[in-house]
Amino acid sequence: MKILIVFAHPEPRSFGRALLDRSVTTLTSCGHEVVVSDLYAMGFNPVATGEDFTQRRFPDALQYDREQKQASQQHTFVPEIQTELDKLQACDLLILQFPLWWFSVPAILKGWIDRVFVNGTVYGAGGKRFDQGGLKGRKAMLAFTTGCFPEMMEPDGLLGQRDVILWHLHHGTFGYSGLQVLEPFVGWSIQYTDDDQRRAYLDAYEARLRTIEQENTLPTHTLAEFGPDWRLKPDVAPRTAGHRRSIRQG
């Protein structure tokens, strides 16, 4: 497989960096082709602006997603974006690796998504989304470290259930773009773990990655399971953390 790892951590001597290094070594030794976008090292700019396009369709007032659509057709993204978009389109598996900050990705990685998951290529352009998304046929995975304990992300845990916490990424970003989602890899409560536990996490990540190509993806719904009212058809049972049966009138 071709694997793109997008890495967002401000500290090169972090445990997160050790996880990244182990993943690159492991995946390469398995014969995969690995590309890393190390956002902090690249000084990646996460702020979407009108400067992201070498030409503007609507120069008077920025409509960011419409400019993305135009740039997808005309190849008028600035090089910083086009380079990342090329990596994304070339990959079979996308791994986002980061410390979980405020139940989500660090801003530098959110900005990579805002600027690189572009309208017209990754989604849009006549119904490209979910199983018809622009990245269909590819897989994606989150790999993150936390400050919290795993019990806190159980269904009745303090922080709420894991799949609800990650919904905006798993369903809203990966799923929406057509990526099939693998179970996340989580290094729990890293600042309270000792060296032995950290070595165990590195080994567990390595073991996981050695057979990543054979893993099943998480359940989702196809576009065809939704009606013209954008809601699950009456005979479809919800099978994700974010879908429930509406109680309808009449």
Place this chain on the structure above:
Amino acid sequence: MKILIVFAHPEPRSFGRALLDRSVTTLTSCGHEVVVSDLYAMGFNPVATGEDFTQRRFPDALQYDREQKQASQQHTFVPEIQTELDKLQACDLLILQFPLWWFSVPAILKGWIDRVFVNGTVYGAGGKRFDQGGLKGRKAMLAFTTGCFPEMMEPDGLLGQRDVILWHLHHGTFGYSGLQVLEPFVGWSIQYTDDDQRRAYLDAYEARLRTIEQENTLPTHTLAEFGPDWRLKPDVAPRTAGHRRSIRQG
């Protein structure tokens, strides 16, 4: 009330900007004191780094949240952060206003959260979180525009239920910090609406804000409802979108 509006939109001629202007006019005319952080206009830097502190407790390797804790005690944040933190602590109501990008806030606003919702002041420091959070006694609200239609965020809608989509912000960011959460204000599918509909949204936002002080907040759980295992106590029924009863062994 003292109201802090944090605004993230790249285009000063946007409908989002019109909503902001209407909110400032309305709230001011009601006698509230309004402060706006217009992140794009400020050129706010969303990328958390070791440069965020004028002194470092651990200069060898950055542990961002531990440096935040130290800086909370020693007042050693760089002025850009301290200024925003002062505004946050001074407010009674926080409004985040933005276009919904990838089921979340734009990167520039995520970075405002990463850098300003600091360990030691907003949370942490001996159990400050949720109803004991550093921002307790204050309220918060999301005000956002979407590209999608409202049916898509119904419980059985294509994008999933609204409170699951927003969980990482409502529960994970506001709730965690002690903020009580108001219903969001949503301008649906703005790029497909005409001028009449946009005027109706501006009027609806104004009407909402005129009585915002009397509104009830969304249901949540108190820390006391969780046991020492960080899970809802057996007699507590889950009452949020992100908590369910675990099926336990034995």
